Amino acid sequence: MGADLLSIASSGARAAKAALDVTAQNISNASSEGYVRRSVSVAELSANSVSSSPTAINLGGVRVGGVVRNADSFRQSEVRRTGADAARADAEVQGLENIESAVEQTGVYDSIVNFEGSLQQLLSDPTDASLRASAIEQGRNLAQTFNVASSSLDAVSDGLHFEAQDGVDSVNLITSELAKVNLRLSRASDASSDQTSLLDQRDSLLEKLSKQVGISTSFGQNGVVSVSLGASSGPTLVSGGTASTFAMSIASDGTLGFTVDGTAATLASGSLAGKNQALTQLAANRTQLDDIATQVISVVNAAQASGVDLDGNAGQPLFSGTGAADITMIASGGSAIATAAAGSAANSRDASNLESLRTALTTADPAGSMNALLFDISSAVAGRTVTRDALDSVASSAKIALQAQAGVDLDHEAINLVRFQQAFQASGRVMQVASDIFDSILSIR
Incomplete structure (x- = not known):
């Protein structure tokens, strides 16, 4: 059975509300160091029907896929x-x-x-x-x-x-903090x-x-990071929830030597x-x-x-x-x-x-x-x-x-506030229209 008008409108309202929440979060964290702008990922929600043909348009609204960070790993x-x-x-x-x-x-x-x-x-x-x-x-x-x-x-x-x-x-x-973040990432949804x-x-x-030091990184499942000192073939500083010990020594001429878990680096x-x-x-x-x-x-x-x-x-x-x-x-x-x-x-x-x-x-x-x-x-x-x-x-x-x-553009976010607010109001209006239609149908004698 296809999705009813109320279901479609309510899914749109939920998506608009989620987008408004994320936009508000972007604005409030615009000056926060290290904050990456977020956006809401949405996907088409199909309504299954036995009588539907493969080419039939059979939509059931929109589904919120999650919150996406607008960050480029290469950059x-x-x-x-x-x-x-x-x-x-x-x-x-x-x-x-x-x-x-x-x-x-x-x-x-x-x-x-x-x-x-x-x-x-x-x-x-x-x-x-x-x-x-x-x-x-x-x-x-x-x-x-x-x-x-x-x-x-x-x-x-x-x-x-x-x-x-x-x-x-x-x-x-x-590196100790990174290891802790890795453990939390491995358990995060x-x-x-x-x-x-x-x-x-x-x-x-x-x-x-x-x-402090040149590093190479590789990312695994759920964003867990492995960190190597220097090139990717260098000694490992962080692997999963484990951090290696980085140390220095002073030579007789005053120059420095460095080790990772006792191995020269x-x-x-x-x-x-x-x-x-x-x-x-x-x-x-x-x-x-x-x-x-x-x-x-x-x-x-x-x-x-x-x-x-x-x-x-x-x-x-x-x-x-x-x-x-x-x-x-x-x-x-x-x-x-x-x-x-x-x-x-x-x-x-x-x-x-x-x-x-x-x-x-x-x-x-x-x-x-x-x-x-x-x-x-x-x-x-x-x-x-x-x-x-x-x-x-x-x-x-x-x-x-x-x-x-990845940064927050307040002008862009202000536009989004208006856009998502209008989308939320439009979804609410659709629900009102659907309710009026149903009331009209029910009042027929």
């Missing part, structure tokens, strides 16, 4: 991929900028130049006490600026390590409101996770990869800074050993230490500078050994090496900044493309 994957690359570049640039500030603002280059300048001034009168004291003071200042630069690099390294550990903790928290909310939560967690994208790249650059810059400090120590102390001081005694080392962190001026006064050649008498005005020291410093060129170090850091910052800006643009474009599809 979501692109947002995660491009976002991970942008996060890596941004973290690396921030780390490099901190390294640049640590080395440049401590004034090591200026201290080297000032120390060499004080030795040049001492040539004019090797026995002048004030010039000797100035040279010693400039040497002490040079040692201290090396110490400060090394300490500043330590502070940058400690900051990156702290941020990286926070990122690792965040990864473990997110298909296309239900609860399932769509869980899918929103799942996608939001995946996007947050991709900001390599990061290519995400902010953790960017921080590790910055730490790799920091380790190289620290080595260069130590080499420059060691160069100053060896050149000055070697020249000292070849001459005699103002009192006629064999020259003693001016500096001690093995690098930028522990270089120290150990001379007690200006008379310790060995300006005269070996065998010269006390208070000698001979400056041949001082000339040899200046020649050795000119040949070693610590100021030039420091300038090259500063240039390398600045060039790295400039180059990585260009890369970061380009990746940010790509990531923004991917996010805009997803937002255009």
Whole structure:
């Protein structure tokens, strides 16, 4: 028996009411982060009849199939991929900028130049006490600026390590939450409101996770997700309701190593990869800074050993230490500078050994090496900044493309409110007409 007019109208009213509810939900969550616009899925409802032929039009109204999330899995994957690359570049640039500030603002280059300048001034009168004291003071200042630069690099390294550990903790928290969402998804009814909310939560967690580490995903029944670190062949972070343990270790040079359940893993994208790249650059810059400090120590102390001081005694080392962190001026006064050649008498005005020291410093060129170090850091910052800006643009474009599809357009939703309200009223009017018809039929005598 075919469906009656009342049944058809009531099914239309139910569908319109469901659409109105979903539209209201879209509007109320328009500014909610991670919310994906919903729409109602409807299907034709046929009324079976024995007498119906296969080609006969035999409709029974409309059936609500469920709530549909308007999200494109490919676009979501692109947002995660491009976002991970942008996060890596941004973290690396921030780390490099901190390294640049640590080395440049401590004034090591200026201290080297000032120390060499004080030795040049001492040539004019090797026995002048004030010039000797100035040279010693400039040497002490040079040692201290090396110490400060090394300490500043330590502070940058400690900051990156702290941020990286926070990122690792965040990864473990997110993967644990994803495992819980997977368990709930496996028990949720298909296309239900609860399932769509869980899918929103799942996608939001995946996007947050991709900001920390690059990931690959695969989706199973009911939207349950499996997450791998890096490529799809990488170690598994989440499988069903189980989350692996992600951990990091710090090498002797300050760079990071990562493991998943104890197995070594390599990061290519995400902010953790960017921080590790910055730490790799920091380790190289620290080595260069130590080499420059060691160069100053060896050149000055070697020249000292070849001459005699103002009192006629064999020259003693001016500096001690093995690098930028522990270089120290150990001379007690200006008379310790060995300006005269070996065998010269006390208070000698001979400056041949001082000339040899200046020649050795000119040949070693610590100021030039420091300038090259500063240039390398600045060039790295400039180059990585260009890369970061380009990746940010790509990531923004991917996010805009997803937002255009999955985001809530209030103008569009306002139109839907009117449309579905009219559909609901029209269904109600059909029911009223059906009731009037039946009343008219029943009143026939």
